[in-house]
Every structure is written in C-alpha cells, then in structure tokens.
Amino acid sequence: MKKLSLLFIVLFSLVGFLTLMNVDKTYAQETPTLCGGIQGLVCPNGFYCEYEDGSKVAPNPDASGVCRSNDFDCKGKTNGTSCKRCQPCPQGSTCAAVCIEETGTCQNNVCTVAPTATPTPIPPWSIAPVTAGTADLCKSLTISDNTLGSGENIQVTAKSTSTDIISFGYWLYNMDNVTAAGNPKPIRFTTDTTKVAGKVANKQIADDTHVLTINFYDINRKDRNWNYYMSKPKRIKVDAYFKKAGTNVWSKYNANCSKVFNAATVDPTPTPVASCVCAAAGTCATSCFFDKFGSGVTYTNPVKCNLGAGLFSSAPTAANKNQWCRNYMRTKGDSNGDGKASILDYFYYMSATAFGAKLPPTVNIDFNGDGVVSSADKAILMKSLKPQ
Numbered sequence: 001m002k003k004l005s006l007l008f009i010v011l012f013s014l015v016g017f018l019t020l021m022n023v024d025k026t027y028a029q030e031t032p033t034l035c036g037g038i039q040g041l042v043c044p045n046g047f048y049c050e051y052e053d054g055s056k057v058a059p060n061p062d063a064s065g066v067c068r069s070n071d072f073d074c075k076g077k078t079n080g081t082s083c084k085r086c087q088p089c090p091q092g093s094t095c096a097a098v099c100i101e102e103t104g105t106c107q108n109n110v111c112t113v114a115p116t117a118t119p120t121p122i123p124p125w126s127i128a129p130v131t132a133g134t135a136d137l138c139k140s141l142t143i144s145d146n147t148l149g150s151g152e153n154i155q156v157t158a159k160s161t162s163t164d165i166i167s168f169g170y171w172l173y174n175m176d177n178v179t180a181a182g183n184p185k186p187i188r189f190t191t192d193t194t195k196v197a198g199k200v201a202n203k204q205i206a207d208d209t210h211v212l213t214i215n216f217y218d219i220n221r222k223d224r225n226w227n228y229y230m231s232k233p234k235r236i237k238v239d240a241y242f243k244k245a246g247t248n249v250w251s252k253y254n255a256n257c258s259k260v261f262n263a264a265t266v267d268p269t270p271t272p273v274a275s276c277v278c279a280a281a282g283t284c285a286t287s288c289f290f291d292k293f294g295s296g297v298t299y300t301n302p303v304k305c306n307l308g309a310g311l312f313s314s315a316p317t318a319a320n321k322n323q324w325c326r327n328y329m330r331t332k333g334d335s336n337g338d339g340k341a342s343i344l345d346y347f348y349y350m351s352a353t354a355f356g357a358k359l360p361p362t363v364n365i366d367f368n369g370d371g372v373v374s375s376a377d378k379a380i381l382m383k384s385l386k387p388q
C-alpha cells in the first residue's frame with residue numbers, strides 16, 4: 001500500500017512537472033493577449049493596450065491591439081541596459097506576465113524598443129470599384145462635420161435597415177471631377193487603375209451600424225483619376241454600401257447613404273507644361289489644362305488666347321499669351337494668373353468693361369475661353385467669388 005502511494009506521488013509529481021513544462025512552452029508561443037477591437041476587450045490591471053499603430057490611444061473605435069505591461073523589466077537598471085517588454089499571461093495561467101522576445105533598451109525605467117526600419121507609410125485607401133447589388137439595405141449616413149480641416153478627422157456613421165451586416169463599404173467620389181453626364185468620378189489614390197479610394201470594414205459580429213474615421217492625411221493626397229494641376233480632392237462624396245452575412249454582394253445605391261464633405265487639402269504649385277502654348281490659331285494647345293466648373297458653365301474648347309490688343313496698355317507678346325494658356329484657374333475667374341479668383345480679378349474685369357481702362361498684357365478676362373469679353377465671363381468670376 002505504501003509503495004503504491006509512493007508510486008502515485010511520483011506519477012502525480014511527474015505529470016505536474018510535465019504540465020508546467022507545457023505551460024512554459026505555451027507562454028513562449030502564445031498569441032499576445034488581444035485588447036480593443038469591436039468587443040472592446042480591456043487589459044488586466046497593470047497593463048495597457050498598444051494599438052496596431054503603436055499608440056496607446058485607439059486610432060478608431062474598432063482598433064485592436066495587444067496588452068503590454070506597465071511594469072517593464074527595467075526597474076533599477078541603468079539607461080541603455082537591454083530589456084524585454086512583457087505581456088499578460090495567457091488566460092488560465094498562473095504567472096502575472098511573461099516577457100516576450102522583443103528586446104529593447106531601458107530608458108528611465110521604461111523598456112524602449114527602437115524601430116527596426118523606416119516607418120511604413122500610411123497605406124492609401126484603396127479598394128475595388130463598387131459593384132452594387134439589388135438589395136436596398138441603407139438606412140442613413142451621417143458625417144460628424146461637413147468640413148475636414150488640416151490635422152482633423154471626421155466620423156462617418158453608416159446605418160443599415162438590417163442588423164445582419166458583416167461588411168460596410170465606403171467609396172469616395174470627387175465632386176469636382178465629373179463625367180460628361182455630370183456624375184462625380186471615383187477618386188483614385190494609387191497608380192493601380194483597378195482600385196479606387198475607399199474602405200471596407202468587416203465585422204466579426206453582424207451589426208447594423210459602423211463608424212468610419214476619416215483622417216485629414218487619408219484624404220490629403222493626389223487624386224490620380226483627376227488632372228495633375230488640382231491634384232487633391234476638395235469636395236468629396238462618400239457612398240456607403242452594405243453586405244449581409246452569408247452573401248457576397250453589396251447593397252444597391254441609396255441617396256440616403258450618400259453625403260458630401262469638404263476637405264481643406266492643399267495642392268503643390270503646378271509644374272508648367274512646356275508644350276502648353278498659345279498656338280497661331282489663337283487657341284491654347286491641347287496639353288494646356290484648365291480647371292473648369294463641372295456644371296452650369298459652358299466653355300469654348302479649346303480655350304482661346306486671342307483677345308485683341310485694344311484691351312491692353314501694350315500689345316500682348318507671345319510670352320504673355322502662352323502665360324494666359326498656362327493660367328489653369330482662368331476658367332474659374334483668375335485673370336492675372338495668381339492662382340485664385342479674387343477681388344483683384346473683379347477690379348480688372350470692371351475696370352476694362354465699365355470704365356474702358358487698359359489692362360496689363362498679363363491679364364486675361366476671357367474666362368469662358370470664347371475669345372471675347374462678355375457678361376458670361378463676369379458670371380464665372382461671380383460664381384467663384386460667391387460660391388453657392
């Protein structure tokens with residue numbers, strides 16, 4: 001009997017020892033304890049959530065991360081000593097924390113891991129163009145602010161009539177880049193012509209609502225589907241679509257899930273195109289670009305550069321005329337080529353038309369490009385000065 005008991009004790013001890021060995025092995029291979037996410041998982045006491053972008057503050061409500069210990073193994077060590085960062089033990093285990101293979105150096109009692117490479121640029125928003133289905137699943141789309149300023153972010157909330165939505169898709173369109181039919185074209189941030197600007201958010205648990213955060217730096221990019229002069233989108237339409245669990249089709253378009261916001265993006269100074277000249281026929285070369293109003297204004301194409309010398313204080317030179325063609329904002333009322341329609345352009349227009357004053361040869365007040373100065377040109381200038 002005694003021998004049997006002893007055998008049991010030995011066996012139990014061995015099993016216990018092997019179990020401990022297994023647990024130790026598990027620690028080393030365990031996936032880090034997750035936090036955040038759509039479930040809003042909270043780290044244990046003494047730990048904080050480190051999000052995917054390395055920050056301690058959730059970059060968006062659905063952001064997930066891993067729990068990191070507040071208490072690194074740096075305490076009492078001098079700065080520069082190598083260290084390891086810790087994470088909580090896997091659920092069910094007994095120790096408080098386990099160090100992971102992420103070695104850094106102690107800096108003021110904090111284990112700091114130096115970046116191993118140049119930070120990865122923020123990936124541009126890039127998704128396949130939407131293929132709308134037939135089911136109408138839209139309830140509403142709201143935007144927290146209708147203007148996205150530099151350094152700001154806005155929240156776009158998409159709601160469906162169904163609680164069974166597993167994918168929320170957001171496609172972005174440029175209101176200033178329209179088709180002949182007047183429809184805004186999709187924004188494209190990458191050179192990949194099979195992708196357009198937007199985001200798809202997939203849910204682990206079906207829901208009827210999703211909130212998308214759009215940061216200024218997400219939008220302050222060149223729209224490669226537009227021209228290269230006014231490169232960054234300014235007025236952006238966001239359309240939301242929904243995909244139900246168990247299906248692979250997006251919902252149909254619904255105007256209630258379509259909203260426009262403004263973005264205070266800043267364009268670089270356009271590079272002049274050498275081939276953009278005023279041709280002998282008095283028209284600007286086809287390589288010249290003009291930023292035109294998408295609707296409500298009729299332009300002559302190609303834009304002319306043939307205003308008569310009688311309007312000017314001295315006869316315009318060929319160089320002056322070339323510059324008229326390179327003033328891409330002329331078609332929005334910029335007479336003097338300073339890149340904007342302003343009260344100064346209004347002064348030039350009124351001086352010439354109401355008082356018969358002579359214009360500098362650098363100034364061209366033929367905004368619609370038909371070769372003459374008329375009230376149609378004034379209407380364009382007023383449209384810029386008093387936007388609707």
Ligand SMILES: [Ca+2]
Binds near residue numbers: 334340342344345
């Ligand atoms: Ca101007």
Ligand SMILES: [Ca+2]
Binds near residue numbers: 366369370374376377
């Ligand atoms: Ca005109």
